[in-house]
């Protein structure tokens with residue numbers, strides 16, 4: 227049972243608009259594993275590090291605690307149904323999906339805005355989640371527009387004209 231306080235905390239966190247990713251790995255028996263996650267973030271440029279967190283209660287938690295490599299797929303605005311598939315109970319989330327496999331055997335989904343292939347750098351306990359830090363070994367971007375998640379809804383990006391900035 228979720229308390230009102232936790233519900234409000236989650237709702238306030240939902241005001242932070244994010245992209246949507248699917249994180250994949252190869253299970254110990256060679257099975258494809260994947261989960262929708264919006265906890266993805268950049269950590270470091272040199273070395274190239276990223277992070278995301280997986281709920282300790284998730285079925286895939288054990289796989290991501292045991293694997294040595296994973297891939298983060300930044301979904302494009304055309305991939306909303308994929309986000310739904312990888313966030314719901316499903317016998318085979320990869321059914322009918324075109325995937326390639328990288329050198330580590332990690333399934334790579336096509337048609338994404340960007341993909342970051344990673345080796346495990348560190349894992350940290352983070353309350354009811356495990357924080358997974360990845361060292362990026364390969365990445366690509368396609369120029370497709372990203373899918374956005376805000377306040378429990380999927381959304382599109384619309385940039386302000388003439389508003390391009392770069393971080394210092």
Ligand SMILES: Cc1cc2nc3c(=O)[nH]c(=O)nc-3n(C[C@H](O)[C@H](O)[C@H](O)COP(=O)(O)O)c2cc1C
Nearest residue numbers: 262263264265279280281284285286312313314375
């Ligand atoms: C937009 C969105 C973002 C999510 N982000 C995360 C996340 O960062 N970490 C996480 O553990 N679960 C996240 N979830 C929930 C999981 O996708 C969901 O619980 C999934 O069913 C877990 O799969 P499993 O239990 O089969 O491993 C998110 C769900 C959605 C719809």
